[in-house]
Amino acid sequence: MLLIHCPYCGETLPELEFAYAGEAHVVRPDPSTASDEQWRDFLFIRSNAKGPHAERWRHIHGCGRFFNAVRDTVSDRFLATYPAGTPRPDLSLSEDER
């Protein structure tokens, strides 16, 4: 079972308390001005990364909050979790420098 750190609860908890919610940092364009291609990309086009992948999770059986995580899709290791609305952390820096 994956152990996931919830940035709101400050605890590392079993995967069963969480729900996956797709890729993170997908920005919704203004539908009244977006071209068909931009709207298609927003709806359907995902990075499908092999390696570190920024994704949304929800601590549904806990604090209820959505947050973001960087998970390595090869090893399934969680490299970082951070609150929703904050930018993707630069993992080449140490934790104090981020």
Added chain:
Amino acid sequence: MTISPSTLVPGIIAASDAATVTMAEPVARFSLRAHAAERETVGGALGLDLPTQVGHVAGDEIEALCLGPDEWLIVAPEGLAERIARTEIDAAHSLTEITDRELTFRIDGPRATELLTTGWPRDPDSIAPGQGRRTYFDGASVIVWRDGPEEWRMDVWRSFAPHVVSLLATGCAELVAG
């Protein structure tokens, strides 16, 4: 062991030398949502110092458990429900009565904590006595309160209660079966 909804009345549901599962008398429950900026005003109107750390509990007669950064569960004696619902609060918030949504079960006895691990993926010792959490128990979202080292309370949604209590009752018997 199967527990049917009709047997869920306050009193002892299952007991063994390991642990006792008791359905508690009804209490009043409220779900409170408020942003950080309004927390003190809302808490003050209710006579509570609303905790900011998830899992912490404040209050005595009226208890407030912090479930999330902007969410609290308020539990009070049944007779206070009306007074809480009518509290005038001069700040943006949401206070919803959820009294009938859940049933509360007390789990105590020398091996109460071990009994909970039958359906709980979490480390029980991550919850100190006096704290509570919303968590996951054998497929159901529940709220657990740790009143003492081996004294727990579990709030279970009404419709999940027969399932959850059946597992606890089976566990009660299994723990002493050797």
